[in-house]
Amino acid sequence: MSRYSAAEIEANWQAAWNKAGIFRAERSGDKPKYYVLEMFPYPSGRIHMGHVRNYTMGDVIARHKLLTGHNVLHPMGWDAFGMPAENAAMASGGHPKDWTYSNIADMRSQMKPLGLSIDWSREFATCDPEYYGQQQALFLDFLEKGLVYRKNAVVNWDPVDMTVLANEQVEQGRGWRSGALVERRELTQWFFKISDFSEELLSALDGLENWPAKVRLMQENWIGKSRGLQFSFDRTDGGGPIEVYTTRPDTLLGASFVGVSPDHPIAKALEADNPQIAEFAAECRKVGTTEEAIETAEKLGLDTGIRVKHPLNPEWELPVWIANFILMDYGTGAIFACPAHDQRDLDFCRKYDLPVIDTFFALEDPAPVVNDAFVPPKTDRVKWVNHFAGIDKATGQEAIDATIEFAEKAGWGQGVTNYRLRDWGLSRQRYWGCPIPVVHCETCGVVPEKKENLPIQLPDDVTFDLPGNPLDRHPTWRNCSCPSCGADALRETDTMDTFVDSSWYFARFTAPRSERPTEMAEAEYWMNVDQYIGGIEHAILHLLYSRFFARAMQITGHLPDKAIEPFDALFTQGMVTHEIYQNTVRKTAEGRTLYHYPEEVEWVNGACQAKETGDPVRVIPSAKMSKSKNNVVDPVAIIRQFGADTARWFVLSDSPPERDVEWTASGAEAAFKHLSRVHRIVTEICADESDDSSPDADEALLREMHKAIHDVTVGVESFGFNAAIARLYAFTNTLSKSGAGSAAKHQAAEALVLLMSPMTPHLSEELWSMLGREGLVAMAEWPVPDEKMLVDDTVTLPIQINGKRRAEISVPRDMEKAEVEKLALANHAVVRSLDGAQPKKIIVVPGRIVNVVI
């Protein structure tokens, strides 16, 4: 009898799929389309288990949709620009392009053995000039519509590498590569006008019903809408008024001082002729804009000497301070501080000995503020001790609304809606990215490149021996003629943030070889992505940028109206984790913690120890796979050992897809054993030519088959892959123990093989053909359960006494309630419990349960 040989089976069937070309997607009118997409990978060179899990989930959906008569688009590409390629070039002297394309080739060859139903004819990398040239065309169209612009902005600047760093690339205030202290620097940079879409991006979240609530909430918080009062303080020296924004105008009577950002125009003006202020501002600027830097930074302030008048009382003067915690790009870059009701303001006032106006609202009796500010929730009703705007007792929110209304009527302020979302700075002083297609001309200024000159290609002859952007020091690449006047001019040497590349690739997949960014007919047909799958780490940046891009592409005529929310459904899958084995007595030669590889440890008398030395080993459960922790499981090795179907089966089983799944050797082995078992069972069924049948056993098996069809279908269609697999295990057990005849078993085996096929496509093809079915199981028809077979004629009803199960009875499914009641009361457990008494109540839920209340 043949044994299950994954290596042989998988290669054969992949060849058969390729030959039949069944995964190639073409527009067609006679089937509903379905576009399933997994977030495309960065070509690091190695696939990891997270990729396997992500793509397997997408593949299950794609294959299931194929079987249910859909025209499926399931593409794959490479998010190929970015710093690792440049860093590799700097470290080893190669070229980012060679490094990237060779990694892509490696990863593709690791990915193909997984047997994914991908249309590889649509593959592209974002570093292909054919792709980034179209991205440059998009940029020019956005520029024309005012969706991208240039402005001066404060950024993280690495003074050693001489480049801007993203916030994520700054660790503890230092550049992650150079280790240099990051500075804040003002640079003229390109920005996408995403902030124009704040309200739209926020309100449209409500329509994304098939997105995880968590992701919608994260985006909502990120956009950060707030309602407040904007008004100005007049200066006593006759200088221009200082605009401030506050979400708590109800605390205006507790104002202690007015604060401005070190980057505020007032601070800048003072800086010019006041060395003390200039020094202070420079001090503030040294601190990066990252979370770490901000959190550890001390609150610093400096009195400007300027005084302003309180809007409600011209006699009341407030000092104006420069404070390092005030952000220029939120609100107006200036605030008023109310120490009684804001902890940060209170701390600042105590530090600099500024006046603290006593509590003027309270829940009960006002208590003087000492070291803790009094901050009642906006929904609480508070008692007003000293108030304006006619407020007496109200909730905080009512007070805010009343105050805004009061200020608007009195004419000294107005209600303003603010968003936290800032424009997206896309300029990077990097080589390995999409060149920004503009030219700097001495006479014409910043001029967009002509579309016929696209793509503006990256030059190949660059070196990475010096820090900074190689494009800046390239001898000829920068030189060009002005598209407007024809005079000698210089190219922009900044490239685009790599998030730009991934913000529209999903649209490009609908027409990957087009001479334009998209083809409307194709986009109209294939968009939107029906199911998008990826990691939660992209919940904000990538998904928000893509939503902005879809809108911008709609405005510029590259996407149809219906695609402004490009992802109909989103699923965020969990990680694949693995135990870590930490040696508790020995360190590495370098004195670091010693972590063992899984194969280096063993269990002895319930304790984990190192095989070689017998050292005790601490087992840290369920940790993210990481090279430094030696707990990475290589998919290539797993596929070699067990086959792709086993890897696919395992990553889907055990844990719900949105949760982390822990990779265990025993689990992977069990998956392999199970597939081997299915192979053996089906082989035996095929070999059984006996003409037996047993009506009862046949019927029982076929009923189970229909139930399995139902449950697995529900599981696959609702991301319940683990439940679907559990159901398939159970059905396999049923089949192997069934006393049914060979014909019924054959029929059940066909169903089993077909139901497994989205998860284990190769094994299913093999068994499908072994069972004598013509054609590919990948192109078969997904089974539909017979509703009549899903309900049994007799059901087992649990009998509860006072809500606790005490017995069960077997009754015909449609038995009358009264009959069921009678049977229940005759039950020995009920009789015993009643002990002659009458039950208070009997609840009969037909087909479900009986509860006798005593």
Place this chain on the structure above:
RNA sequence: GCGGGCGUGAUGGAAUGGUAGACAUACCAGACUUAAAAUCUGGAGGCCGUAUGGCCGUGCGGGUUCAAGUCCCGCCGCCCGCACCA
């Protein structure tokens, strides 16, 4: 600080308000084997009992309900996201 999520056997986890622990791992026993592996069969939440059986049981404390892992209130613990955002 603000926002969100999760607590179920040794483990991963099942369970439209209706038999808690499906399915799997690990474990135990048995069959086959000279032996092991593989395979097959069976067992298993805890406590008491030879057993029929009984009591307890989904982080803790209350509540709603004939019935609560599931709904409500209050704690405790863990995880995640955001955060000098005025």
